[in-house]
Amino acid sequence: MQDDNSAAGEAGQAGQAGPRRGALSRFTIIDASRVRAGPTAMRLFADMGARVIKLEIPPGAPGGDDMIGGRDHNRADYENLHRNKESLTLNMKTAAGREILHELVKRADVFIENFRPDVKDRLGIGPDALRAVNPRLVYASISGFGQDGPCARWPGFDSIAQGMGGLMSVTGKPGEGPMRVGIPLADLCAGHFCAMGILTALLEREASGEGQWVQTSLLEAQVAMLDFQAAQWLVDGNVPEQTGNEHPLTVPTGVFATSDGYLNIAAIGQTMWRRLCEALGVPQLVAEPGMGSDPERVKNRERVNAAVEAALRQRTTAEWTERLLAAGVPCGPIHRVDQVFADPQVRHLGIAWPMMHPELGDISLVGQPMRLSRYQREAPPRPAPRQGEHTDGILTELGYSAERIAELRAGFIV
Template sequence: MNAECNDTQHDSQHDTQRAATARKGALSRFTIIDASRVRAGPTAMRLFADMGARVIKLEIPRGAPGGDDMIGGRDHNRADYENLHRNKESLTLNMKDPAGREILFDLVRRADVFIENFRPDVKDRLGIGPDTLRAINPRLVYASISGFGQDGPYANWPGFDSIAQGMGGLMSVTGKPGEGPMRVGIPIADLCAGHFCAMSILTALLEREASGEGQWVQTSLLEAQIAMLDFQAAQWLVDKQVPQQVGNEHPLTVPTGVFATQDGYLNLAAIGQTMWTRLCEALGLDHLARAPGFDSDPARVANRDAVNRAVSEVFKTRTTNEWTAILLKAGVPCGPIHRIDEVFEDPQVKHLGMAWPVDLPGRGEGAFVGQPFRLSRYPREVSPRLAPEQGEHTQAILRELGYADEQIEQWRAAFVV
């Protein structure tokens, strides 16, 4: 840190404290340096930013070599970028430059968390690995997300969501039998790795309250995807049965899945004998409730096609709304199948407020996807802050660290910031 920064460190620390006080949210006391990109890391940081933490997103300066042209950048899909990076600040910083690393070290001294999702060897080559940064600030929680883990035979493979879905087994149990592996329609490995990373960071911050020290926390797309296999993985690990594709149906209970109605489709989950009996009564198929081959979950699984044929013919006689009302009254879980636009028009979704209203410049009223949980003492902000423009907060953050405007401009000219 330069001499001027030393002279003003005390004042800038107070500035940081005042800024934290001004921010709202359950996590407003935490400052996070976000060196992640694409989706998994930014997903983790979105949670912290939405909960009030100060998230400083590091970006490569314009004109510096190695600029980010990855899918998910602001120039590829602005709607996605705004939704993913809302409520954050942006600092341009070239960590390959010695001066850029010194700026990073200044940030680390004041931060609670540093997160990255480089290939495992990159952080050490840059001189910003966990040992280095935690030597500067022992209370720092250093978080790493990788494709396949920080070590092992696949450690340096590039990690992408679809690759993790395939290697993690998900694609082998998704889709209809005989149609080959099927990718899920969302980047579920990325998203789950992000959420597991956020959980691990929160765990480490809680542990720090007892020990006074930070630690290195890690997850990967592959681990996250395998963890999400849940009962499908247990079928193999416990029973040594390899799960297969069953399309929209459930592998262990019948009838469960999608059934055509008079005007569309219905999702049904008649799990267990009690639900099956209720379903038979609602459909006027009382004679099947205890019929041989229909009288238990294992029997119905063994006679899957016959069971599905019996109920399918009846479902075609009424509309989706009519069957939904009838089955819910009978205590049978069911529901319509919405397109994405219909999801956000659903009265329950509106009641839950999952569309977070925001005023989008040049577009008017819009919305982001809200967080799927709520805190009674920290109601959600009326409107989120838009994703920052690249380097939007560079000047303010560097001034906060005590650097003079003249020095900042010299760094800009050299693509340090």
């Protein structure tokens, strides 16, 4: 578990998870996070070869895991979130459990948690306490609303952050009320931002020799993802409104019906507008009053869209996709999830990561959307661990005898 290239492989063998390979294989991470944001961050590290030791409540101990992505009520989600990780059962509420945690922290590079801000200090596992054990430790925290402030102790859930962070106010059709995005965007983005923060802190540690506390929250992540919508308010003083499937600043950009389905079109600026009209066979629209620029077309959104859709309904989605792309107009079909993974380009990219699961058989998981030229991802991924699957191996690695491990199990410490 040391921060060098040689120890990581030995540690993996001792923990019974096999030798580590990959761009981040020299790092060991203690993962005390639950639900989705923290596990999302750790999935990236595990997929890139880091040793991720997932801490879970021991069977029979009070306060067992009841989480989204749990192994019992959503097996697909659990496998996708927790592949390539190890599982150690550990009751951190006990002195003996914290003693084991300290031994792990001495050998680790990163500790991540997503407890409510006051919980970690109450348990004695806050950043000051653990960095006193290992000053090189990067301590990462994901909260719902930040580590302090008037809402710091609120329970953090993705939908709440989507609402408070402004996303629901700009999602959906005008007049139909706020709309939640169909994925847990605040959770996912908080996890990815946290991973970026951890990587930044690990890079900085190479210069300073010291770890530090990395923090993010669902609320901050969601506000950051507002991007140009937030800038409309911060810079120009304009409050963005809902525009449904259409772009708020350019027309025609959005979803249009064809003769057999729907098509996404992004005709931004005059050049694209002219190409679109010519490809649709309605070049006269270019010169019509109110259609001469993006701002004009935004003001006449309904009239512009109606004229474009009237032309699009004459052909199929496939026909228009081929025709518009040939004319240099950005467009594409709108897939269901099954169609996504049947798409030739998605198949070519190989983002569906096949594996043979000992219980589920041949399945695929969602791979990482990045490539490194000198790193070939581990194939296939290792299945998500059974609860406590690596407990004995990890404790043996730390120097615990079989008799002591049995005592710890009997006391619901592990």
